[in-house]
Amino acid sequence: MAEVVAQADRRSEGIVINDDWPGYSLDLFSYPAHYSGDLDSVIIPHGVIMDRTERLARNIMDDLGDHDIVVLCVLKGGYQFCADLVERIKALSRNSNRTIPMRVHFIRLRSYLNDQSTKDLHILGAEDLSFLAGKNVLIVEVSQPCFCCFLSVLQNGLIVYTLS
Amino acid sequence: MAEVVAQADRRSEGIVINDDWPGYSLDLFSYPAHYSGDLDSVIIPHGVIMDRTERLARNIMDDLGDHDIVVLCVLKGGYQFCADLVERIKALSRNSNRTIPMRVHFIRLRSYLNDQSTKDLHILGAEDLSFLAGKNVLIVEVSQPCFCCFLSVLQNGLIVYTLS
Amino acid sequence: MAEVVAQADRRSEGIVINDDWPGYSLDLFSYPAHYSGDLDSVIIPHGVIMDRTERLARNIMDDLGDHDIVVLCVLKGGYQFCADLVERIKALSRNSNRTIPMRVHFIRLRSYLNDQSTKDLHILGAEDLSFLAGKNVLIVEVSQPCFCCFLSVLQNGLIVYTLS
């Protein structure tokens, strides 16, 4: 598995956005009318995320092809990205001789308990997660300020994929 | 709101598949290699679901445009369909003068309790759902044998959209 | 190359539409408003053509991967299908270790000359096509009543792919 980690290490660290980048002008793209007034510019166009998702799917396919994986989607933020990523992996799977059987599970995290902020993350509405033991688990999460990221916990190692 | 219900009633009941329809030959479409051996034919190609989803998004936009809605996605089955549908509604929203502000929430249902089957549905991992009171709620669910369906609970009425 | 022809022969003959199939109800799909009144039903939804195009791209990749090809797009009918097909082949090409370098050329055909119908097809606006000699040429054409079809003329053989 060390080899796999090394392989991921050689990859780019994601999209770097300079602090002085003013973003794209709003009238270059379509956006919902009820956002106008609240938006100044577009930092990462939707299509760039789609292109990055396509490449991440390929990286995952290259690293994990022919292994079963469990996709753990962290709600609520991660669900659209997870759906796009899973669709891309499926597209690769159905058009090649390699395949990644996937099951998707959902969890919610929160960092407070009984209205008290804690330093620990609590898994909300969790059923027993013991079925993950010994599995290849792909955790899909969207967090700030790193726009979109997810990581793959392998049985014997860890690969971090970062979208941007 | 009665008018809205009537409008929905005039619409088609979804895709009707005759019992004697043998389906499309498998080699007409791409599908994951690990399904081969388990599949006989394709009954509803993926693209038909995409086309239907586009039309449902338009119907929802026509019925609910300029209203806030809460999308209640029923996991696990509904999440991919929900993601596709929400994306389509957003596409309509950002390319027209009408808009549907949406928030998406997730619930899980099960029909058994403490390993005992019951006739009632239980909402799993539910936080308090009282925030739905007085809202326009779009419940997105995939159930068998009706391949994909969802229904919209309006404040003063009910519209049922059926994909197939 | 005989092997390739045999491989293509084993494939399905495309989508068969029975004469008594009434088609899908119009209100199941979105279509341009200016078509209403002229349409009775939908025989082949757009998404089915997209799904078939994805599979044809895969078949072409399987048959011709790592060969250069010249795509000969027959205008005007074939251009949208050609664009979709080339995009699909490129998607496979950029996500696998195999590749199909492609150049796209355009021709127009007509079956009449100086307002006189003839039994021969004439190539309109043709530059010299001698550059095709010895090349693998993929002719992309849409003809009636076979909704969409195209054929691949290989150096030493012929493969016919039919969409529907």
Next chain:
Amino acid sequence: MAEVVAQADRRSEGIVINDDWPGYSLDLFSYPAHYSGDLDSVIIPHGVIMDRTERLARNIMDDLGDHDIVVLCVLKGGYQFCADLVERIKALSRNSNRTIPMRVHFIRLRSYLNDQSTKDLHILGAEDLSFLAGKNVLIVEVSQPCFCCFLSVLQNGLIVYTLS
């Protein structure tokens, strides 16, 4: 029509790429294997062009909705962009109450004649273009160094849309 021109004038001039922008790292995106070695970086990701195409389609719909147009696609460079743009306009057309009936025609240009470079552009393989008289014509062209651009010749005016 002066109003339309003014409206277009208020829009952004397209995507501006600074001379010192090094581009995106190649391993952020998928690209055909046979390009590796020839590419240093990605300047405009494919998804950005798709997003811009969606917005251009909307601008065209806003300016020309409910008018018939003739789309004049300049081969060879413009055909993929033209296919994407026309598909986007159709998507808007079939999901709104407005519509743009379109016919697509194809021309080729060259700036040399009998192997002699000239300062004039010659239309290759041209049938009689007199049918364009009095029509709203949307010319779709891809030219360098302006990556993708096209312009719309109206009966009584001119709108220039620039993708980047």
